[in-house]
Amino acid sequence: MKIFLLSILLALSLFSNESKEAIQVEILEKIFQNISLDEKIIIYSDNEKIIQEFNKNANFSTTQECRKASIIVLEDKKNLKDDFCKKAIFVLKYELLKEIPKSFGSMFWKKGRPNIVLIESRIKEQKISISKELEIYIEERIW
Numbered sequence: 641m642k643i644f645l646l647s648i649l650l651a652l653s654l655f656s657n658e659s660k661e662a663i664q665v666e667i668l669e670k671i672f673q674n675i676s677l678d679e680k681i682i683i684y685s686d687n688e689k690i691i692q693e694f695n696k697n698a699n700f701s702t703t704q705e706c707r708k709a710s711i712i713v714l715e716d717k718k719n720l721k722d723d724f725c726k727k728a729i730f731v732l733k734y735e736l737l738k739e740i741p742k743s744f745g746s747m748f749w750k751k752g753r754p755n756i757v758l759i760e761s762r763i764k765e766q767k768i769s770i771s772k773e774l775e776i777y778i779e780e781r782i783w
Contacts, residue, residue, distance in 0.1 A: 664732070665693035667747055667754050668713065672700060676769035677710055677728060684709030686719035687732075714740070728766055737782050744768055745777075757782075 668690075672681055682701045685691050690713060694702045703709050706721060714720065715732045717739055729743040737746045737759065744766055745758040756777040763770060763778070770778065 659689075659693075661687070661689040661693050663754070664747065665690060665697060667756070668730070669694075669697060669699050671730075671745070671747065671756065671774065672711065674771040674774045676771075678767065679710045682708060682710045683713060684711070684727075685713035685715070687713070687715045690715075714743070728768060742766075 672683070675681075680701070682703050683691070683694055684703050684706045685694075691702050691704075694700055706712060706727070709727060712727045712729045713732065714729055714736065717736055720740065727742075729740060731737060731740060731743045731746045732748060734746050734748045734750075734755070734757065737743050737757065742762075743759075744762040745756070747754060747756050749755070756774075758770065758774060758778045759782060760778050760780050
C-alpha cells in the first residue's frame with residue numbers, strides 16, 4: 641500500500657511541474673507579445689528546447705536559421721555569430737547584457753524567480769516599441 645501511495649504521489653508531482661524551458665517560453669511570449677519590431681516576429685534560439693516549447697505553443701513562428709529570424713534568443717555567448725548583429729538579441733543571462741552590446745533585454749533567474757530587464761538606450765537604438773505593460777522592466781543602464 642505504501643508503494644502504491646508513493647508511486648501516485650510521484651506521478652502527480654511529475655505532472656504538476658513544468659519544465660524550466662516551458663516557464664521561460666511562457667514569459668518570453670508575454671514579452672514578445674508586448675514589443676513591436678518593423679517586421680514580423682520570427683524567433684531563433686541557440687537552445688533547441690526553447691524552440692520546441694515555442695513550437696508547442698504556436699504563438700510565434702520559429703526558424704532554425706538565424707538569418708531568417710527577427711529576434712535571437714541567446715543563452716550562450718559562444719553561440720554568437722556575426723550575422724546576429726543585424727537582429728534584435730534577447731539574452732537569457734544577465735551577464736550577457738554586458739557582454740553583448742546589441743542585446744536589448746534579458747530574462748534570467750535569480751533566487752528561483754524570473755527577472756526581466758530591458759535596456760532603454762538599446763530599445764531606442766534598435767527602434768523597438770514597448771507596450772506600457774513592459775515599462776516597469778525598463779532600466780537606463782546595466783548594473
